Structure formats: structure tokens, C-alpha cells
Amino acid sequence: MNTLIIYAHPEPKSFNGALKDLAVSELQMLGHQVQVSDLYAMNFKAVADQDDFHQRQVQDFFKYGLEQNHASQTSGFAQDIKDEQDKLLWADFVIFQFPLWWYSVPAILKGWFDRVFAAGFVHGSEIGRYEHGGLKGRKAMLSVTTGIRQEAFTPYGMEGDIHEQILYHINHGILYYSGMKPVEPFLVWKPTQSEELRKQYLTDYKTRLHQLDEIPLISYHPNGHYDETMQLKKEYR
Amino acid sequence: MNTLIIYAHPEPKSFNGALKDLAVSELQMLGHQVQVSDLYAMNFKAVADQDDFHQRQVQDFFKYGLEQNHASQTSGFAQDIKDEQDKLLWADFVIFQFPLWWYSVPAILKGWFDRVFAAGFVHGSEIGRYEHGGLKGRKAMLSVTTGIRQEAFTPYGMEGDIHEQILYHINHGILYYSGMKPVEPFLVWKPTQSEELRKQYLTDYKTRLHQLDEIPLISYHPNGHYDETMQLKKEYR
Numbered sequence: 230m231n232t233l234i235i236y237a238h239p240e241p242k243s244f245n246g247a248l249k250d251l252a253v254s255e256l257q258m259l260g261h262q263v264q265v266s267d268l269y270a271m272n273f274k275a276v277a278d279q280d281d282f283h284q285r286q287v288q289d290f291f292k293y294g295l296e297q298n299h300a301s302q303t304s305g306f307a308q309d310i311k312d313e314q315d316k317l318l319w320a321d322f323v324i325f326q327f328p329l330w331w332y333s334v335p336a337i338l339k340g341w342f343d344r345v346f347a348a349g350f351v352h353g354s355e356i357g358r359y360e361h362g363g364l365k366g367r368k369a370m371l372s373v374t375t376g377i378r379q380e381a382f383t384p385y386g387m388e389g390d391i392h393e394q395i396l397y398h399i400n401h402g403i404l405y406y407s408g409m410k411p412v413e414p415f416l417v418w419k420p421t422q423s424e425e426l427r428k429q430y431l432t433d434y435k436t437r438l439h440q441l442d443e444i445p446l447i448s449y450h451p452n453g454h455y456d457e458t459m460q461l462k463k464e465y466r
Numbered sequence: 467m468n469t470l471i472i473y474a475h476p477e478p479k480s481f482n483g484a485l486k487d488l489a490v491s492e493l494q495m496l497g498h499q500v501q502v503s504d505l506y507a508m509n510f511k512a513v514a515d516q517d518d519f520h521q522r523q524v525q526d527f528f529k530y531g532l533e534q535n536h537a538s539q540t541s542g543f544a545q546d547i548k549d550e551q552d553k554l555l556w557a558d559f560v561i562f563q564f565p566l567w568w569y570s571v572p573a574i575l576k577g578w579f580d581r582v583f584a585a586g587f588v589h590g591s592e593i594g595r596y597e598h599g600g601l602k603g604r605k606a607m608l609s610v611t612t613g614i615r616q617e618a619f620t621p622y623g624m625e626g627d628i629h630e631q632i633l634y635h636i637n638h639g640i641l642y643y644s645g646m647k648p649v650e651p652f653l654v655w656k657p658t659q660s661e662e663l664r665k666q667y668l669t670d671y672k673t674r675l676h677q678l679d680e681i682p683l684i685s686y687h688p689n690g691h692y693d694e695t696m697q698l699k700k701e702y703r
Contacts, residue, residue: 239515240528275512275573278476291477294613331579332639333570336512340573359624376531381696385703387596387689388696394634397626402569452624459618459625466622 230441232256233320234265237327237338241270244420244427245374248434249326252372255438264316268337274309275340281307294348301349313345322368322441323409329375332388332395342403351407360451362408369404370444371396371414372434379418391416392447405449412444467678469493470557471502474564474575478507481657481664482611486563488668489609492675501553505574511546512577518544531585538586550582559605559678560646562636566612569625569632579640588644597688599645606641607681608633608651609671616655628653629684642686649681 234252238245249265256263266273277293279285283306286299300306306314317323327334334342349356351363373396375382382391389395396414404411415437420427437444454465471489475482486502493500503510514530516522520543523536537543543551554560564571571579586593588600610633612619619628626632633651641648652674657664674681691702 239530242527243529269513269515275577276506277567277572277574278506290479292480293476330514331576331583332635333576335514336573336577336580337514339568339570339576340512342568343573346568378696383697385698386696387692387698389634389638394631395639397631398569398635401626402632455624459615459623460620461622461624 230321231262231319232264232322232324232441233316234263234324234326235268235338235341236265237268237325237335237341239269243328244417244430245326245328247427247431248372248374248417251431251434252324252326252438255435259439264319266313266316266341268341271309273337273341274344275337277340277343281310281344283307297347298349298353301347301353306347310344310347313341314347314350317345317364317367320367322370324370324372326372327374329373329395334399346403346407357452358406358408359449360408362406365408367409368412368441368444368446369409370412371399371404372417373414374417374420376419376421379416400447401449405447411447411449413447467558468499468556469501469559469561469678470553471500471561471563472505472575472578473502474505474562474572474578476506480565481654481667482563482565484664484668485609485611485654485671488671489561489563489675492672493678496676501556503550503553503578505578508546510574510578511581512574514577514580518547518581520544534584535586535590538584538590543584547581547584550578551584551587554582554601554604557604559607561607561609563609564611566610566632571636583640583644594689595643595645596686597645599643602645604646605649605678605681605683606646607649608636608641609654610651611654611657613656613658616653637684638686642684648684648686650684 234249236249253263253265279291282296282300285296327338352358356363377388380386381388384390400411415434417430420430450461450465454462456462471486473486490500490502516528519533519537522533564575589595593600614625617623618625621627637648652671654667657667687698687702691699693699
């Protein structure tokens with residue numbers, strides 16, 4: 230299997246770094262091909278702007294989505310975007326390794342999504358979205374560390390439900406939208422608590438990496454469950 | 467009233483730009499003081515890294531939150547961060563003007579939150595969070611444009627509930643966490659549809675700007691509604 234790890238942490242010796250290193254070594258040992266995009270090491274450009282295109286379709290008004298569509302049709306993306314898109318097309322399984330910063334991804338990873346998950350590449354009038362998205366046929370998994378206790382992320386927890394309120398905009402809004410099938414995330418709660426806890430997490434993650442194919446998919450509705458006004462049909466509620 | 471507008475769009479002639487310009491002129495006309503952080507024009511640095519601090523507390527291991535705490539105690543933030551923090555302290559009301567990109571803020575604005583909403587400044591062991599957050603006493607409002615129809619963002623809509631699933635990580639996770647009181651967002655649905663629709667939105671926004679004090683707060687629970695395990699007490703469910 231071709232596996233791609235998108236990794237966003239500024240400190241190589243961090244626990245995020247340890248999880249990324251473990252994934253690389255275990256997946257290679259299991260015979261998978263592995264590529265890593267280490268966004269901080271690459272000094273990946275986070276801000277979407279006009280430099281992302283070789284040539285603009287419209288000169289006097291900059292509309293990012295429109296220029297993405299144009300670049301998709303004319304191979305007009307900046308090289309760093311093109312490289313990441315090629316890795317996605319190569320991959321069967323994509324792991325996103327990051328710390329939860331402000332209940333979302335670090336800005337360098339948000340910028341990776343803004344720039345790489347382009348209109349005309351992962352979605353668009355000729356491609357579709359959700360199950361028809363341009364990255365269909367691939368699975369994706371979030372591997373996330375947080376500094377807050379797990380109990381605060383329950384449906385009645387102080388931070389909100391981790392699945393339905395916090396990670397939803399990533400798992401459903403970005404990954405499922407793109408056509409990929411998101412699997413249950415690997416969640417690391419307050420790894421700073423003890424060395425013992427960190428060791429246990431590494432053991433758990435190793436187990437999961439050995440069973441990539443068996444991780445349950447997150448259960449989202451297929452397009453056909455929605456009516457023409459984009460509402461979930463009554464029989465599926 | 468001191469009003470601060472954080473504006474994140476790469477095209478000055480965009481509808482986001484028009485909404486920002488309208489807010490500046492109306493608020494000034496009403497006698498408010500107005501400052502604008504035009505993140506694209508400022509070429510605002512989006513990526514949180516070691517250059518954000520004059521001096522590191524720990525040299526051989528980079529932990530962003532720890533260095534933020536240290537910088538808060540030693541006035542050690544990079545100047546661009548300090549400038550934004552000073553604007554926040556000056557402000558009574560903060561408007562965030564941005565397009566919804568991948569169900570969240572553009573990366574340049576996410577980076578603004580990652581870097582400016584620092585540990586030791588908006589939250590921390592000596593400050594607290596949510597109603598005790600460092601920015602308490604201030605209100606905040608999201609003013610957001612989307613390219614998708616409103617009906618898709620209902621509780622049974624294809625994109626998810628705009629309040630509980632999409633904007634929750636910003637309104638609750640970032641703004642409420644910081645101590646600010648978030649008010650109902652101003653939402654602009656598919657303004658590309660027609661010139662007439664855009665005019666109507668500008669009229670609606672003008673009305674709202676004239677009644678800033680009367681915009682309903684988003685109803686979130688105060689800290690005291692949660693028990694010692696961070697669960698909402700039964701009587702408030």
C-alpha cells in the first residue's frame with residue numbers, strides 16, 4: 230500500500246514527531262511504501278495567494294477558486310502544490326499527524342489544505358464532491374494530540390464533542406468532501422502527563438498501524454441520502 | 467466604542483472587501499474608533515515558529531505554548547504579535563471578516579489565532595479560560611461569506627449545522643475560550659448569485675452595524691455549569 234504522512238509540528242523531538250517516526254518505520258517494515266511531507270521542515274507556504282499560479286485566468290480580480298480551476302485545466306499550479314497533489318494521487322492511505330491547536334489544525338496544515346485541495350482537483354462541477362470527490366478510492370486518518378483531558382470532549386463536555394463538533398469540519402468538511410474515506414482518528418490525550426502514558430500511546434499506535442485496513446470508517450451519509458434541497462431524507466434520520 | 471476588524475481576503479475588490487469597507491465607514495460615521503488588521507496587505511506571518519519570540523526559555527526543545535507563556539511574562543513576543551495583542555486590548559468589539567475556506571478560516575487567519583491568541587495572554591493557569599479568559603469584557607462577531615447554499619448548513623443539511631458543527635470550533639473553541647462574548651455571526655450565502663443579492667446583504671449588514679450592542683450573544687454555558695469532571699451538570703442539559 231502507498232502511504233502518505235502529512236506531518237505538522239515544529240519540533241522533531243516532540244511526541245508528534247515520535248508518532249510520525251513510528252509510523253514511517255512500522256509501515257516500511259510491513260512492506261508499505263511511505264512518503265512524508267514534513268511541512269515545517271519543508272517551510273511549506275501556508276498562505277493562499279496569486280503566487281500559487283503560473284498564469285492567471287483573470288488579471289484584474291483575484292478569485293482563488295476560479296484560478297485553482299484554471300490551474301487544474303492548464304497544469305498551472307506552483308511546483309510545491311503540484312508536488313503535494315502528485316503525492317495524494319500516488320497514495321492509498323493518508324495520515325495527518327498534528328497537534329490540535331485552537332480546536333483545529335495548525336495554520337501550516339490549514340494552508341496545505343487551502344492550497345493543495347484545489348477546486349478542479351478534489352472538487353468541482355465536473356468532478357463532484359463527497360463520495361464523488363477527486364480523491365475517491367483513498368482512506369485518510371487524523372492522528373491528533375491534545376493538551377486537554379478526554380472527558381472534556383464528550384457530548385456534554387466543556388470543550389464540545391470531539392467527533393461531532395471539533396473534528397467534524399476536518400473529517401467531514403475536508404476529507405470526506407474530497408472523496409476520501411476518513412477512518413476513526415487516533416487521539417492522544419495530554420501525552421505530557423507521563424512517560425508511561427506516552428509509551429502506552431506508542432504501543433497502541435503500533436497496533437493500529439499493523440491493522441490499517443481494519444480501522445472502522447467514520448459513518449457519514451452518501452450523497453444519495455440527501456434530497457434535492459440537500460436535506461437528509463426522512464428515512465435516514 | 468473601540469472596534470477592531472480582522473480582515474482576511476486576498477482581493478480588495480472582493481465582497482469580503484466591500485463588507486470590510488462598509489464596516490469601517492459606518493462605524494466611523496457612528497462615532498466609533500476603528501482599527502483594521504488587513505492580514506493579506508500586512509503580509510501577516512501565518513506559521514507559528516521559533517521566530518515568534520525574542521528569546522527562548524528552553525533551547526533544546528521547542529514547545530510553542532511554553533514559549534508563549536514565557537514571552538507573556540517577559541514581553542518577549544515578536545513585534546507583529548505584540549501589535550495585534552495591543553489592538554485586542556484596546557478593542558471593545560472585534561469583527562472577523564473572512565470567506566469560509568474548507569469549513570474554517572483561511573490559513574492566514576488561523577495563523578493569526580495560533581500566534582496572537584497566546585498562552586499567558588488569553589488563557590493559562592493564572593488567567594483561566596472561557597468566561598475567565600484574558601480577553602473578557604469584549605465582544606466578537608464572525609462575518610463570513612460562503613459559496614454554498616444556506617439550506618445545506620441546517621441540522622439535517624449535507625454540510626452540517628453551521629452553528630453546532632462548522633463555526634463551533636471558532637465561536638466556542640477560540641472566541642468564547644478567550645473570554646470574549648461571541649455574538650450571532652453575520653452570514654452571507656453565495657453572494658456570487660446576483661448583484662441584487664449583494665446589495666441586499668450590504669443593506670442588512672449596515673443595519674446590523676448600527677445595532678452592534680443589540681446583537682444577541684451566542685448562548686454558551688458559563689464555567690459554573692460544569693462539574694469537576696468537566697461535564698455539564700444534569701440540571702443544565
